[in-house]
Amino acid sequence: PHEQFAWLRRNAPVYWHPDPGGPGFWAVTRHADVTHVSRHPELFSSHRRSSLLYERSGELLERDRLIMLNQDPPRHTATRAVVNRGFTPRAIGRLEDRIRKICHDLLDRVSGEADFVADIAAPLPLHVICELLGAPAEDRESIFAWSNHLIGFEDPDLARKGAEPLRNLYEYGVRLAAARRERPGEDLVTRLVTGGEALSEAELGMFVVLLAVAGNETTRNAASGGMLAFFAHPAEWRRLLADRSLLRTLPDEIVRWVSPVIAFRRTATAATEIGGQRIAENDKVILYYTAANRDEDAFDRPGVFDIGRDPNPHVGFGGGGPHFCLGAHLARLELKVLFETLAERMPGIEQAGEPRWLRSNFISGLKRLPIRT
Numbered sequence: 001p002h003e004q005f006a007w008l009r010r011n012a013p014v015y016w017h018p019d020p021g022g023p024g025f026w027a028v029t030r031h032a033d034v035t036h037v038s039r040h041p042e043l044f045s046s047h048r049r050s051s052l053l054y055e056r057s058g059e060l061l062e063r064d065r066l067i068m069l070n071q072d073p074p075r076h077t078a079t080r081a082v083v084n085r086g087f088t089p090r091a092i093g094r095l096e097d098r099i100r101k102i103c104h105d106l107l108d109r110v111s112g113e114a115d116f117v118a119d120i121a122a123p124l125p126l127h128v129i130c131e132l133l134g135a136p137a138e139d140r141e142s143i144f145a146w147s148n149h150l151i152g153f154e155d156p157d158l159a160r161k162g163a164e165p166l167r168n169l170y171e172y173g174v175r176l177a178a179a180r181r182e183r184p185g186e187d188l189v190t191r192l193v194t195g196g197e198a199l200s201e202a203e204l205g206m207f208v209v210l211l212a213v214a215g216n217e218t219t220r221n222a223a224s225g226g227m228l229a230f231f232a233h234p235a236e237w238r239r240l241l242a243d244r245s246l247l248r249t250l251p252d253e254i255v256r257w258v259s260p261v262i263a264f265r266r267t268a269t270a271a272t273e274i275g276g277q278r279i280a281e282n283d284k285v286i287l288y289y290t291a292a293n294r295d296e297d298a299f300d301r302p303g304v305f306d307i308g309r310d311p312n313p314h315v316g317f318g319g320g321g322p323h324f325c326l327g328a329h330l331a332r333l334e335l336k337v338l339f340e341t342l343a344e345r346m347p348g349i350e351q352a353g354e355p356r357w358l359r360s361n362f363i364s365g366l367k368r369l370p371i372r373t
């Protein structure tokens, strides 16, 4: 969609998209406008309707408001303060050796022809999230399947009639929280159920839903999209093999280039303006991170995949403000360790077939990426 987005940025950066089936929305494609909206939650609410593109009914359900993605300050500030403690650079840094071990274990099982998505990109974040949550290994497959269904509802390969992934994940989270309350461990859930300002049972259940989806689907597609970018730009792969100091800037360039999350939504709380365009109260506003990440006004040569790009003010983790991705440190660490391990163990990795794309207007993702090692 990069050509269409470039056209919009130039000609209609805040574009009204009429939607015959719904109320229509403003499509925001410039970097400056995406960051402006993200940083003014008092004008652009995540709570009034939902931060997701679609809602199941006109009104946001009370249950959905338990997810911090759908909260505004001050409620959001309070929830975020509790969960932040588990995601500081220090707390996340402690996972580095575990992540390296998981990467090595995954690569041990790959030789000859393989599918980069199923064999590497998908299991890595899943193992890491389960580890973080303290979910037992035998529950991984279920967590994985539920989070896939939740995201893939628009994709005919993944959408399944009668599947209730949201309820299953939620109930799983509630059970996990109850188990940790009884038998505390060293994990994030234990930290969230004990201590002064602990989250309620329902909030915890929904937090597990949020983490399972936000932590799995995004990182997986950053990893596979990053690998695909290297296949398309072999000189960048050779550059990495020759200079591992590029691992510092590589994760952010992958997230900019791939933009695994295409867009999130806000709702205007009052009549206002975005980039000079008048917006009415209650109008839907969609922030196209994919478009903002190729904005010529924010990046030198935005159409070039440059793993040494620095500075890199991309909005792949959000445009700043209170909802900035909670898992950004973790995602960067996973990407760094994964490509470090790949460079070390599979320097000759190559593409062995056409990738298969996920059908979604929310997540830019690959379902399959054939490789040869």
Ligand code: HEM
Binding pocket: 038, 068, 069, 070, 080, 129, 210, 211, 214, 215, 216, 218, 219, 222, 255, 259, 260, 261, 264, 289, 315, 316, 317, 318, 319, 320, 321, 322, 323, 324, 325, 326, 327, 328, 330, 331
């Ligand atoms: C929020 C992207 C990995 C947890 C977000 C947002 C984006 C995003 C665009 C919304 C920001 C906004 O509205 O301003 C990504 C990408 C990832 C990634 C591209 C991987 C490359 C992760 C991981 C976790 C995570 C690994 C958790 C383990 C969250 C949570 C929120 C969030 C909980 C909601 C934060 C809030 O509402 O305060 N992410 N994410 N993400 N992300 Fe990530």
